[in-house]
Amino acid sequence: MFSRCVLGVAAAVWACGTAGAQHAAQVIASGPLTTASSAVYLSPAEIDAFSGLPRETIYLDAFRERLDQVMARQETVGLAVAVLEHGEPVLVYVGGEEAAGSGRPIRRDTLFRAASVSKGMSATLLALLEHEGRLDLSQPVPNELLPLPRGQQANALQLLSMRTGLPSHAMDRQMEGGQNVSLLRQRLDTLRPACAPGECYTYQNVAYASLEVIAAQAAGLDFSTALRAYLFDRVGMHTATVGAAAMRASDSWARPHRRRDRDDDGNPLPGDPDTVYDSVPAAASVNVSIDDMIAWAQAQLGTSGLLPQSVLDRVHTPQGETPSQTRRLYRLSERIDNTWYALGWRVYDWNGQTLLTHSGYLSGYGAQIYMEPETGFAYVGLWNMDGDAPWWLFPTLMDLRMVDGPADWLDQLDED
Template identity: 25%
Template sequence: MSRPLALMLTLAVLALAGPALAAPPPGLDARVDGLLSTFGTPGLAVVIVENGRITHAKGYGVRRLGFPERIDKDTIFPTASTGKAFTVAALATLVDEGKIAWDDKVIDRLPGFQMYDPWVTREMTIRDLLVHRSGLGLGAGDLLFVPSSNLSRAESVRRLRYIKPATSFRSGYAYDNVLYMVAGQLIEAVTGQTWETYVREHVLKPAGMLDSTSDDADRFRNPNRAWPHGRLDGPIRGLGTQVALDERNGLGSNAAPAGGLAISAADMGRWLMIQLAHGKLPEGDGRLFSEDASREMWTPQTLQPINPRPASLAESGPQFLSYALGWEVRDWRGHKIIWHAGADIGFGAVVVLIPEKNVGFSILMNAEDGVPTIGLMYELLDYYLGYPKADWPSRLGAYKKIQINAALEALKANTVPTLSGAKPPLALETYAGDYVDPWYGPISLRVEGGRLLIDFKQSPGMVGELEYYQFNTFKAVWRDKQIEPAYLTFSLSPEGKVDRIRLKAVSPLADFSYDYQDLDFTPVTPAG
């Protein structure tokens, strides 16, 4: 056989075999192990797909500190807000079947739905539920499920009518979770199945994601699950000793459509392949959703503001930043990427797609240390887009220290030394009583053993002691150290009785889901 003919045959075979696969970054295992050691993170899992195949799926570290079980590719992790894209996929299946349309009015599909403004109630579409332009403030209403809740999803959705908007409808971007609860309730109204059941039967199972779960009961039945970890004994959350947290003390299931899935690295690989294939299943014999639905998912809807970054992180700044349907769309060094991050109590996750390279990857972590996750994400982006390696975790870690030091200084500046023996201006019994906020609901304050105690009655375990701070302000120190401390300020009527309680998070770095500032408690008027 002549050399030209042999070369032509070789090229033909390669063409039939499909695009060549690039190896994962050299030394990836050692790099991940080094990050776990440097940052004191218990473990994580990484999956990478390219050209329709999983090229790397592996776990690192341990599922739970103090126990020997290792993380592997089948260990499931709560993936928080990365699950929003799955709720969108569930809606997409209904769009494909002609049962709903993206621009249907919510009130036509979910009778009884109501926002604070009647005009917004009439005009809000299914698309509006998904793209963070409702006019609600950042994280508004999240205390309906943070840190936990005994409310049903239907009742949580009903209470949205009491949350006042921060801006006008469709005028800007503010991230929320509560409207994804509405999307989940809408799925139930249209199909007769709960969000949990519909997502399991119409998204996870058809996608072949058989280890993944949509409810806590299934998650806790899986012995190969990661455990949450956090740092709670420092001056602010995120500083101190890494410890295992109570895994049953997570976010309320009423908010599961906003991020209630638990997924393994192997299953996430299938999700990445389906997304990159625009809805086509990996085996090539069917679809999860249509190409039209895929196009809708990735089409930018709401512009996000781009905040300036320090010089050390300038290269990571986007030229454009937007939110689509359950995904963020931005650029990395001029290349479009589709991605989303997620943070839950004790967990973190990122899911990233690079469409032009037909590459996707996900990083799942069983701790709240965001630096190694985002740092590794940036390194993988650089690798697959052909840029020189940069030590992003070190850069991000240095900037994080600056942020923490600034927060500690602010906390110190706002701390008023309480004089020995200082007492509140009124007897503790004056502050005690039952109070209610229009959207959150009831709290109870009582005096017990000479201490003023507080109970957020619809958030199980959100009980603590009010320590006197200054004037008519107290600091809530929760028995559950996972919960962010808060200041409570009592205002008085001319008669010297409490007529209002306002709250504020103590930590300058408190997660926005602790939206204490949106609460406005007033005394419960006795019946009769």
């Protein structure tokens, strides 16, 4: 029920026409915003301002209907989604509540848990520190920081790309059982290796936490402060924070709603945001709003110009194939031909399109980002409930955007 659950549904799903922007803009003008949902579209003039951005946006209208379809489900509490074309947001959708029954609507600055989407942020921080000459990611991680079986060493690139040679999710169960992460990391050398460092892909959380020490030493700041100083402030993630305590201190934050916590009528009940994964902030502990995610996508697409291209190349370059991830895609195998892992990012070959992506799951929260840097397209999504439907929004969007797809993923979910 923690980040490892991304290997289930979450990993399987990352998981135009004539109705133009004038019609889309009227959606918001036709009545008052409600707690149920709201959408903000660019005006026709704003769309015209972006060179090459198509006036025809019927796929956004159709996608808005799918978003409303998800919001109508009983298990749905809060949802925030944005779509970018040519690096600019053409749809921002927020719906539902911070907590079921609270009457406090999800806003553009409402914080959600980013979960494993945090990994790409940590990787970019390390790449920025390398860009400034503060560290070298090709150097081995010291054994006292990351002890590996048989006395082997992995460098930071291998750690960031999940190629340490450790078995998948090494010591995650023990961490979820409440054991100290620093002590668990010192026991990694007692495990049976899956391969030699650099030779295979195995997903990690406890080992990934070694990056917090590396970043702190290079920046001369604690890890959370370094994220703020070197990354969040730089790219315009103005409300992003790290950890549950910081989340509670914000003006608007979404409570988690877990599948097991229901009232007598089956309606979701709010919980608290604390998780053992706060003990591995580099892997899973960032909090973000939808506006933070838009800024994050623009920085990674390169359209905002706020990150050096050499840093983007560093984190986006695949380090190796991830056949185990490809096998877990299930229904999406007809869309995705191959997968890789870069530095804190997954790379998908989606019917010939190269997409950078990562999903995140913490009990009661979900987060996703998909990007195509070549065109400036991006999708970002955040939600505060367990449930399968939000995970199928992105493949639905891709089918609608490419026109020739069936876009029936949510219908299939109901049939199941």
